[in-house]
Amino acid sequence: xxxxxxxxxxxxxxxFKSIARHLALTFSSASAVSVTLTLLMVFLVLAxxxxxxxxxxxxxLQIYATIENTLTQEEITVLQSEIEAMDHxxxxxxxxxxxxxxxxxxxxxxxxxQRLYAAYRGEGNPLLNAFVIEVDxxxxxxxxxxxxxxxxxxxxxxxxxxxxxxxxKAMDGVRIAGGIFVAAxxxxxxxxxxxxxxxxxxxxxxxxxxxxxxxxxxxxxxxxFMIEGxxxxxxGAILPILxxxxxxxxVYNALNGVLLIPxxxxxxxxxxxxxxxxxxxxxxxxVGMLGSFFAVNKYLRWKR
Amino acid sequence: xISLENxxxxxxxxxxxxxxxxxxxxEGEFVYIIGPTGSGKSTLIKLxxxxxxxxxxxxxxxxxxxxxxKHKHVPLYRRNLxxxxxxxxxxxxxxxFENIAFAMECIGQDKLSIRRRVREVLELVSLEDKAKSxxxxxxxxxxxxxxxxxxxxxxxxxxIADEPTGNLDPEMSKEIMExxxxxxxKEKTTIVMVTHDSTIVNNIKKRTIALEEGYIVAxxxxxxYLKND
Numbered sequence: 173x174x175x176x177x178x179x180x181x182x183x184x185x186x187x188f189k190s191i192a193r194h195l196a197l198t199f200s201s202a203s204a205v206s207v208t209l210t211l212l213m214v215f216l217v218l219a220x221x222x223x224x225x226x227x228x229x230x231x232x233l234q235i236y237a238t239i240e241n242t243l244t245q246e247e248i249t250v251l252q253s254e255i256e257a258m259d260h261x262x263x264x265x266x267x268x269x270x271x272x273x274x275x276x277x278x279x280x281x282x283x284x285x286q287r288l289y290a291a292y293r294g295e296g297n298p299l300l301n302a303f304v305i306e307v308d309x310x311x312x313x314x315x316x317x318x319x320x321x322x323x324x325x326x327x328x329x330x331x332x333x334x335x336x337x338x339x340x341k342a343m344d345g346v347r348i349a350g351g352i353f354v355a356a357x358x359x360x361x362x363x364x365x366x367x368x369x370x371x372x373x374x375x376x377x378x379x380x381x382x383x384x385x386x387x388x389x390x391x392x393x394x395x396x397f398m399i400e401g402x403x404x405x406x407x408g409a410i411l412p413i414l415x416x417x418x419x420x421x422x423v424y425n426a427l428n429g430v431l432l433i434p435x436x437x438x439x440x441x442x443x444x445x446x447x448x449x450x451x452x453x454x455x456x457x458x459v460g461m462l463g464s465f466f467a468v469n470k471y472l473r474w475k476r
Numbered sequence: 477x478i479s480l481e482n483x484x485x486x487x488x489x490x491x492x493x494x495x496x497x498x499x500x501x502x503e504g505e506f507v508y509i510i511g512p513t514g515s516g517k518s519t520l521i522k523l524x525x526x527x528x529x530x531x532x533x534x535x536x537x538x539x540x541x542x543x544x545x546k547h548k549h550v551p552l553y554r555r556n557l558x559x560x561x562x563x564x565x566x567x568x569x570x571x572x573f574e575n576i577a578f579a580m581e582c583i584g585q586d587k588l589s590i591r592r593r594v595r596e597v598l599e600l601v602s603l604e605d606k607a608k609s610x611x612x613x614x615x616x617x618x619x620x621x622x623x624x625x626x627x628x629x630x631x632x633x634x635x636i637a638d639e640p641t642g643n644l645d646p647e648m649s650k651e652i653m654e655x656x657x658x659x660x661x662k663e664k665t666t667i668v669m670v671t672h673d674s675t676i677v678n679n680i681k682k683r684t685i686a687l688e689e690g691y692i693v694a695x696x697x698x699x700x701y702l703k704n705d
Contacts, residue, residue: 175584182581193569382565385525386626387555388582390548476527476550 179395187399197372198404204368205408205460209452212361213412216448217420219350225436226343230310232435233336235317237329238300251325252303258319260312261305269299300327310340361455365408366463369401373464377471390472397464405460406453413449420445477503477634477666478524483533485519493519495690496533501668503633506660508677508699509670511687517670520687521638524668525559526550538633555583558627558665560637564619566611566626573598573607576626583630597625601655617648624652628659635659637669641676649673653680 191198237255239248248266256264267275276299277289292298307316313331320329383393421441429438478501486492494516501507511517522528523535526542535542538556545553566575576597580590598604601621611619620640627635637656641649653676660667671677677684681699685692 190569378565379567379569382567383578383582384551385554385559385561385565386579386582387551387557387630388578389551392582473547476529476547 179392183395184399186396187403190396190400191403194376197375198400198407201368201372202404202407205365205405205456206411208361208364208368209409209412209456210415212357212455213416213448213452215354215357216451217416219354220439220444220448221431222350223347224439225431226346228435228437230340230343231306233307233310233313233331233340235303235305235307235313235320235329235331237303237305237317237320238327239302240325240327241300243301243325247325248301251323254323255303255305255320258316260307260309260316262308263306265304266301267304268301269297272299272302273297310336310343313337313340358455362459365405365456365459366466369404369460369463370467370470372404373397373401373467373471377474380468380471381475384472384475393472394465394468397468398461401460401462401464402457403460405456405458408460409453409456412452416448416452417441417445420448477501477505477538478668479534479536480523481534481536483523483530483535485516485523485528485530492690494523494530497690497692498533499685499692499695501666503666504660504664506657506667506682507669508682508684509668509687510672510677510684511693514689515687516690517687518638521559521636521668521670524634524636525557526553551582555630556633558624558630558632558635560620560623560627560635560640562639562642564611564616564623566619566622568611571608571610572603572614572622575611575622576629579626579629593629597629600628600658601625602651616643617645617652620644620652621655624655628663628665631663632665634666634668637667639670639672641671641673646675649676 239251243251252264252266255261270293273289273292277286280286280289305316305320307313314337317329317331320326380393384390424438424441427438429440430436431438478499480497480499483494483497483499484492485494497516497520509517509520519528523530523542524537526545529543537553540553540556542553567578570578573594576594577590580593585593594607595604598607601624603618603621603625606614606618606622611622614622620643624637624640627637635656640656641652644652656667656669657680659665678700684694684696684699686694686696
C-alpha cells in the first residue's frame with residue numbers, strides 16, 4: 173500500500189508526459205468529452221430550472237382561511253399560534269377584514285366599482301378576518317385545509333380544490349420525468365466518454381503489450397493510463413464549466429432571474445452553476461478514469 | 477537454466493509448430509537456434525518468454541514453470557529475461573533514455589541507479605549521443621541496439637534475441653555480435669539467439685540447434701551451420 177502511494181507521483185508524471193507527447197490524441201478525445209459534457213450541462217440546467225419552477229408554483233399555493241366574526245383579538249392570536257403549530261404549516265399571516273376589503277377594492281380597476289365597495293368601509297364591512305397559510309408541500313394542501321375546517325373559530329378554509337391537487341400532481345410528474353431524462357442522458361454521456369477514451373487507448377494497445385514484455389505489471393501499466401483518462405476528463409470539462417458559469421449567469425442577468433412570469437424563478441447562479449460545474453467535473457474525471465481502466469484491462473488480456 | 481521436456485505446441489489454425497521437443501541449455505551458454513521459416517523458432521521463443529503456453533510438456537526457465545504462470549505473473553517472470561525483438565518493440569513516445577529506463581522503473585529501481593545504469597548501457601551499445609532521440613528518429617541498427625540495451629539493463633539471467641541482426645548490414649551485425657558476446661562473457665548471461673545468418677553462425681562458432689518442421693534435427697555443440705546435403 174505504501175509502495176502504491178509512493179508510486180503516484182511517478183505515474184502522474186508519466187501521465188502528464190504522455191498527454192504532452194500525444195497532444196493531438198489528447199485534444200481530440202478531450203473535445204469529444206467537452207461536447208458530451210456540454211450536452212449534459214444543457215439538460216442539467218434545464219431540468220434544474222424546471223424543477224425550481226414547479227417548486228415556486230407549489231409554494232405560491234396557499235390556503236385561505238376565514239375566521240368567525242365572534243372571535244376576539246386574543247382568541248385570534250391563540251388560534252394563529254395553534255395553526256402555526258400544525259404539521260406541514262410553514263407560515264401563517266393574519267389579515268384583518270379592513271385589509272381584506274382594501275385589497276378587494278384594489279382588485280377592481282374601474283372607479284365606479286371602487287366607489288361602490290368603498291361604501292362598505294368601517295362598521296358595514298361584510299368580510300371576515302382571515303389567515304393566509306403556506307404549507308411545506310403542495311401534496312399537503314388538502315389535509316391541512318381539512319384540519320383547518322375542523323378547527324374551532326375557523327369559518328371556512330379553501331385552497332382551490334381538485335384542480336390545484338391535479339396541478340401539484342402534474343408538477344411532481346414534471347420533476348420525475350426531468351430526473352429520468354437527466355439520468356438517461358448521464359448514462360449516455362458515460363457511455364460516450366468511456367468509448368472516446370477506449371478508442372484513444374486502442375491506438376496505443378501495442379504499447380501495452382510492449383510494457384508487459386519488458387516486465388511491467390498490470391497495475392503499473394494501468395496507473396498512468398487511468399490518471400491520463402482522468403486528466404482528459406478534466407480538460408474536457410473545462411469548456412462546459414466555463415460555459416455554465418458565464419453562460420448561465422449571462423442568461424440569468426439578461427432575464428432578471430425569471431422566465432416570462434415572476435412565478436418562474438430561475439435557480440440563482442450561486443450555488444446552482446457551481447453545483448452543475450462540480451457535477452460536470454466529477455463526471456469527466458470519474459468516467460475518464462474508469463473508461464481507461466476498463467479499456468486498458470481489455471487490451472492487457474489480448475496478449476499474455 | 478532452460479529446460480524443455482517433451483514440449484508440443486500447435487495453433488488453432490492446425491499448424492503444428494513444435495513436436496515433442498526436449499532441450500537443455502546450461503547457465504552461461506550461448507546458443508544459436510537456426511532453421512527455415514515455419515520451423516518453429518518463433519514459437520520456441522514465445523514459449524520461453526511466456527507469450528504462449530505449451531499444449532504438452534514443461535518449459536522451465538530459471539526455476540520457473542513458464543507454462544503454468546498466471547496472466548498477471550507473466551511480467552514478473554519476464555524480469556528474469558532480456559528479450560530482443562526483431563521488430564524492436566520500443567515505446568514510440570519515449571526517448572531512447574526513457575525506453576531503457578522504463579524497464580528499470582517498472583521493477584521499482586530508484587532514480588539514481590536507473591540514471592547510472594542507463595548511461596552505462598548506452599555506452600555499451602554506443603548510443604550515448606542518441607539518449608534524447610525518439611525511436612522513429614533512429615536507423616534500424618540503432619533501434620536494435622536500444623532494444624539490446626533495454627534487454628540487458630536489469631542484468632537478466634537469460635537473454636533471448638530474435639534475429640537481432642536480421643535488419644542490419646554485415647558491419648553492424650558484427651558489432652551486435654561482439655556486443656552479445658561481451659554480455660555473455662562479462663555478465664555470464666545465458667543467451668539464446670535465433671538467426672538466419674549463416675555467416676555469423678559459421679564465423680562465430682557456438683552451440684547450434686537446428687529446427688525443421690517442429691523437430692530438432694541437429695544439436696551441434698561445437699557449432700557451424702548445417703550443410704543441406
